[in-house]
Amino acid sequence: MHTILSKQELTERTWHMRVEAPLVARACRAGQFLMLRIHENGERIPLTIADWDREAGTVDIYFQEIGATTELLATLAEGESILDVVGPLGNPTHVEKLDGTFVMVGGGFGIAAGYPVARAFKEAGNRVVAVLGAKTRKLLICEEMLKAVCDEVYVATNDGSYGKQGLVSDVLQGLLDEGEDIRLVFPVGPPIMMKVISQMTLPLKIRTVVSLNSVMVDGTGMCGSCRVTVAGKTRFVCSEGIDFDGHEVDWDEMMSRQKMYSRQEAEALAYYHEHGGCLGGKR
Numbered sequence: 001m002h003t004i005l006s007k008q009e010l011t012e013r014t015w016h017m018r019v020e021a022p023l024v025a026r027a028c029r030a031g032q033f034l035m036l037r038i039h040e041n042g043e044r045i046p047l048t049i050a051d052w053d054r055e056a057g058t059v060d061i062y063f064q065e066i067g068a069t070t071e072l073l074a075t076l077a078e079g080e081s082i083l084d085v086v087g088p089l090g091n092p093t094h095v096e097k098l099d100g101t102f103v104m105v106g107g108g109f110g111i112a113a114g115y116p117v118a119r120a121f122k123e124a125g126n127r128v129v130a131v132l133g134a135k136t137r138k139l140l141i142c143e144e145m146l147k148a149v150c151d152e153v154y155v156a157t158n159d160g161s162y163g164k165q166g167l168v169s170d171v172l173q174g175l176l177d178e179g180e181d182i183r184l185v186f187p188v189g190p191p192i193m194m195k196v197i198s199q200m201t202l203p204l205k206i207r208t209v210v211s212l213n214s215v216m217v218d219g220t221g222m223c224g225s226c227r228v229t230v231a232g233k234t235r236f237v238c239s240e241g242i243d244f245d246g247h248e249v250d251w252d253e254m255m256s257r258q259k260m261y262s263r264q265e266a267e268a269l270a271y272y273h274e275h276g277g278c279l280g281g282k283r
């Protein structure tokens with residue numbers, strides 16, 4: 001059992017939790033994820049390890065309520081427990097000293113997922129810029145955390161309520177126009193955002209590493225549900241990634257596979273709502 005030590009609502013339907021998980025905290029590195037299962041009949045869901053404290057034995061997760069399991073997770077209070085927390089899973093992000101700037105582009109929960117990677121590139125002695133995207137100011141998360149580990153943080157909001165009005169790709173274009181010597185772009189967030197950024201950097205020959213969030217079931221390379229096509233070859237995101245060359249990912253296939261369980265997910269959410277939060281487990 002893994003106790004929830006703190007819980008905070010960051011924006012509407014987006015939460016930060018600090019969870020007791022000493023084995024995960026001891027071994028994890030930037031770019032890795034965990035799989036959690038709330039109760040014995042629950043499904044396992046992957047979440048990025050956004051931060052950790054090895055001495056305290058804790059990990060931090062940031063999640064959006066978008067379906068039955070994340071809604072259930074959001075109902076848990078401080079002091080309550082999560083049955084299983086398995087990890088760290090996936091390969092750590094390759095961190096190196098670059099000859100130019102590292103740019104982390106984050107959208108949605110991807111902003112939190114990109115935080116440990118931005119921090120690791122800063123610790124490796126790089127100039128680090130973060131470009132954060134949100135629909136509107138009140139949906140923006142983790143800006144202060146990123147300011148603490150980046151040389152510059154830029155924000156784009158769709159409605160112009162904060163930062164530049166527009167998309168993260170507009171901010172990235174602005175940086176390029178101003179002559180920022182970008183050597184590596186790391187987009188993390190909605191697949192469509194990662195696709196657009198990868199398409200933008202391809203003709204410019206700027207290395208682009210994406211952190212893929214394909215649908216996962218076991219998270220250990222055995223079920224095949226997370227498969228994607230990269231450079232014409234089938235790859236399993238959970239065991240061979242989660243980072244891949246964004247210029248080589250078959251984005252259209254990946255995005256269509258994201259929707260493959262839409263009917264079952266809608267049914268699970270309806271069941272969850274109809275049964276007062278009961279998913280066949282304790283709640």
Ligand SMILES: Cc1cc2nc3c(=O)[nH]c(=O)nc-3n(C[C@H](O)[C@H](O)[C@H](O)COP(=O)(O)OP(=O)(O)OC[C@H]3O[C@@H](n4cnc5c(N)ncnc54)[C@H](O)[C@@H]3O)c2cc1C
Nearest residue numbers: 045046047048063064067068069070109213214215216265
């Ligand atoms: C490596 C990785 C890291 C992730 N990190 C985070 C994170 O830090 N914060 C966060 O909010 N979300 C993260 N996600 C996405 C998160 O796993 C899904 O939002 C969650 O599984 C949805 O479950 P649900 O039952 O609430 O919703 P559902 O109704 O089951 O799903 C809603 C949508 O979420 C996606 N999804 C569903 N199941 C999975 C799954 N098992 N794996 C991946 N995507 C799925 C699908 O696109 C689906 O349409 C990550 C996904 C991966 C693969």
Ligand code: FES
Nearest residue numbers: 219221223224238
């Ligand atoms: S989640 Fe099963 S193989 Fe990747």
